[in-house]
Amino acid sequence: MSRSKDPIALSPHWHVDYRLEAELPEDTIVGTRFTIHLVFSALAVAALLVVGWLGAITLSWKKQIGDWERRIKENRTEIAEIDRLQRDYATESAKIDQAYALMRPRLYVSEFLTNVGRTRPEQMSIDLIDWNDAGIVVRGGLRERSERASRILGGYVDVLRKDDKIGPLFATISLTDIDRGTGTEALRFEIKFTFKEAK
């Protein structure tokens, strides 16, 4: 084997390494000092950004509070006027409430009479309507044979109960008397309307 082809042969430029590595300057691409400076810079910049962000929020709150306070101040006179109107409204409406408390009708009699007349069967005549503490009593006669008259009266009471202007006013509407009488053609009847408990 020739000398030049021996892989472990010493080159002619070989020499002993006398370098003191600890005292040599760094020769890495990114130095430790640079990395430490970068970390501290990043912390400072991050703190700066956070403070800036918090400062912006502070300014925003102050601006919004200032806006509301300005608007409240601008409208103070008008609000005082509205408050006065509200007091007047409360006073006036209290008068109406007092009047209503005294004069609240349990029943509009004219409306009741009209509705009784509206729903009355053709053959029926009403002789008396009486309103007392117990309720309203309607008495009258029906010119029909007893069997048919009973059916008509039963149907009429159902009509009264279902009528949306009469039914809701009363707790009960019932046929309380039927009398064939003597010597008269008409069958006498009595219907009683009992009020609901006053609230």
Added chain:
Amino acid sequence: MNDTMANLTQFARRWPYCVACAVLTVLLGAGAWFLRQENHNLEAAYRVVAEEGEAMVSKLFEASTLRQELEEVRAITERIDENLVIESNLADNLLYFYRLEDQTKAKLPELHQVSSPTNDKSPLFRRVPYGLRVTGTYEQVAALLLALETGPRVGKVTSFNCARTDLAGSAVALDLNLELLGRK
């Protein structure tokens, strides 16, 4: 102590940029803490002022409706006031019924004003009760009843009895107890 100071000084001389950044970070941290507290307080203050402001805006929006409703309520109370019965003014009180009698052509054979109940709690109003008998045709009596219930004087019927007086015709008699609203 001196050693520590000396070490710190030496450290600062060796790493001036890092020390400056660290001091700045600490100061900014303190500032951030202060601003966070400040924002917390400002948020609470904002809530209070915004609530007040929104109530104000709502009031301003409702102002026109309030004015309109107040006018309507005043018109009603004025109408009530103008038509209140003065209990002692008997002639004027009965005249109200006679005017309705004229208008409806019903007859008022009986008309009495009764003493007011003393248990009314209202400081402004009192009930002035009346007992009356109305006769005429059904249409005439019904017209007078409607006029009483819907007329300018506020009133309510407390009891009534309506009976046919002429079984062949349409004549009816209505016995009525009602109360009108009076001035206290």
